[in-house]
Amino acid sequence: MSKRSPQGSRWRTRALAAVGALALGITMVTATAATADTLDPDPREGLAAGLHDAGQAASNIALLSAQQKTSPFTTNSDLAFTGDYAIAGNYYGFQIYDVSDPAAPSLSGTFVCPGGQGDVSVFGDLLFMSVESGPGRLDCGTVSVPATDPQTFRGVRVFDISDITNPVQVAAVQTCRGSHTHTVVEDPDDTENVYVYVSGTAGVRTTTTALQGCVNPTNANTEASHLDANGNPIDTARFQVEVIKVPLADPASAAVVNEARLFVAESGSPAGLWPGGSHGEGLQSTSATDACHDITAYPEIGLAAGACEGNGILIDISDPVNPVRLDAVTDPRFAYWHSATFNNDGTKVVFTDEWGGGSGARCRAEDPKNWGANAIFDIVDGKLQFASYYKMPAIQTAQENCVAHNGSLIPVPGRDIMVQAWYQGGLSIFDFTDSANPVEIAYFDRGPMSATSLVTGGYWSTYWYNGNVFGNEIGRGFDSLALQPSVHLSANEIAAAGEYRLDAFNAQAQPKYAHAPSFAVVRSYVDQAERDGSLSGKALTQVRKHIDEAAVLVADGSAAAAVNAQLTNAARKSGLLPESDVVAALNALAASQG
Structure with missing residues (x-):
């Protein structure tokens, strides 16, 4: 049995936002x-x-x-x-x-x-x-x-x-x-x-x-x-999970x-x-x-x-x-x-x-x-x-x-x-x-x-x-x-x-969740990149512009090639690495368009 909790508390001060x-x-x-x-x-x-x-x-x-x-x-x-x-x-x-x-x-x-x-x-x-x-x-x-x-x-x-x-x-x-x-x-x-x-x-x-x-x-x-006296386990209905x-x-x-x-x-x-x-x-x-x-x-x-x-x-x-x-x-x-x-x-x-x-x-x-x-x-x-x-x-x-x-x-x-x-x-x-x-x-x-x-x-x-x-x-x-x-x-x-x-x-039977590619998922990662400062200024504006244009094209029933061009431009203009969440989500959404 190990004890790994430190003696000191790491208590985060609270930050309360505006009430919904x-x-x-x-x-x-x-x-x-x-x-x-x-x-x-x-x-x-x-x-x-x-x-x-x-x-x-x-x-x-x-x-x-x-x-x-x-x-x-x-x-x-x-x-x-x-x-x-x-x-x-x-x-x-x-x-x-x-x-x-x-x-x-x-x-x-x-x-x-x-x-x-x-x-x-x-x-x-x-x-x-x-x-x-x-x-x-x-x-x-x-x-x-x-x-x-x-x-x-x-x-x-x-x-x-x-x-x-x-x-x-x-x-x-x-x-x-x-x-x-x-x-x-x-x-x-x-x-x-x-x-x-x-x-x-x-x-x-x-x-x-x-x-x-x-x-x-x-x-x-x-x-x-x-x-017991011989060192053998004693049976008990305690200490078990049925x-x-x-x-x-x-x-x-x-x-x-x-x-x-x-x-x-x-x-x-x-x-x-x-x-x-x-x-x-x-x-x-x-x-x-x-x-x-x-x-x-x-x-x-x-x-x-x-x-x-x-x-x-x-x-x-x-x-x-x-x-x-x-x-x-x-x-x-x-x-x-x-x-x-x-x-x-x-x-x-x-x-x-x-x-x-x-x-x-x-x-x-x-x-x-x-x-x-x-x-x-x-x-x-x-x-x-x-x-x-x-x-x-x-x-x-x-x-x-x-x-x-x-x-x-x-x-x-x-x-x-x-x-x-x-x-x-x-x-x-x-x-x-x-x-x-x-x-x-x-x-x-x-x-x-x-x-x-x-x-x-x-x-x-x-x-x-x-x-x-x-x-x-x-x-x-x-x-x-x-x-x-x-x-x-x-x-x-x-x-x-x-x-x-x-x-x-059931909360005690946890599933592994995976999100299907979507505009909400892509925009979530963009919001997170803005929040952590990895995406800002002109790059952020252009990324969102291309994503919005791609969404309009999808709603209008435009060809996948036109949608993917907008998503590809969004990924390129983000300036982020291919393995970043934003670029990975954009690529996944593009692939889902066919």
Whole structure:
């Protein structure tokens, strides 16, 4: 186990841009530039409290719609997307929203099936749902039964959603610690099956008629405690990640096919990583690594990143049934490694720290900027190398639970940009293209749920899907939002990101995005070259003139030769090298014209 995080924080001072226009008649707050050397308040600070009438502040993103939860649904959790639908997980089941018009999502269906957490994922016509607590039952009943009852269920449910408004449960795979979260993993070489990695963080269940073979010989977390007198590993239902195999032709036969030991020591002990405890005076006390909270798979590069309570780990998933740990890191400022996101190139990982468990106020003035934050790691030769921290920069009150939580990439060509939920810290969008210097470029926030006490709420998840940001608000409901052009992100970059479309999306099953050649992509790279100073003055003017003329020719149905002549002139007059993003995009667009 290695420790590569430096003792010093690299905290980027914030730069807040002008606020984008908000929909729904919301009072707008004007954001002014603020740095560590000014006294200008952040517009997110001091917002009025309320359930559905709280004050709001935004920069470079607009709220389009806010859908309130319907009865009997309680705590909203994670999101998954398929086609024109967003599936909003909830501790009491899930709700299905039609998002074909992002400005006016509509509730298309609900499914009551309680069992805690309720994280959801999709694959084709299948929906997977995590269950870890009461009243989880095989029949989706709403009344808890004793642990010895054969109806008791903890694990992963599998639904057929070929008729999405009428889900049908086809399988329920029991696991020893239930499922706090799960990850759908594709095998590029296996089209007949899909795999589900189960992250169970609850206590080990006792052997019952519902599930046999769960063992927990000791609650100790040390390497030695899980070796017998002869130095052999002791079996345990802790320190493992279950791998479920789901045959696509017969999902009812889904079953656990491996109990992967991703934390194993050289001795063979399953308890080989962080045993839990303090990192020293003035540093965090970090949870023991006996499970992963979240695993993000990136099948196209054969890797996964596990946020595993006391460690961040890098995993080889080239054989999905038998994942193998490649590297593990810990951090003296992380309390609980919670989730992970790769950049598109697979050269970086953003790990989150859920300091306070999600219910604590951890964005107050006195809270360190590198606690309850993201840690950004570069991947170098299969190893994780610490680069920087990023934390939502606005000071929040003691009445707002706030800490790093779930997010996803926004597919802007040539940049690493992530939208992320911070519970009652709202959402923050930041650029980590320079992994050592992440910077916030947009945000949306509401005031606290209550002015007098901490009532758990805020965004559980905020994800980008097919042109918009969608968020599941724990206590309020389901939101849709739209990026607004700014000095940080041009209209062309937003348009290019929106051109990348998916049939389905789970944030924990990352796809590799590639943009088809387009004028929006070309113009995005030109905007970026202007922003970084590599293209300016007369050259910039001429490049844009030729691109605009080429676009007019395409619209008029002109011959490809005429279009390509304009694009070739744009590349030549840029003065940039052939391998530059601008010239490469121009050449790709020209080639696409025939």
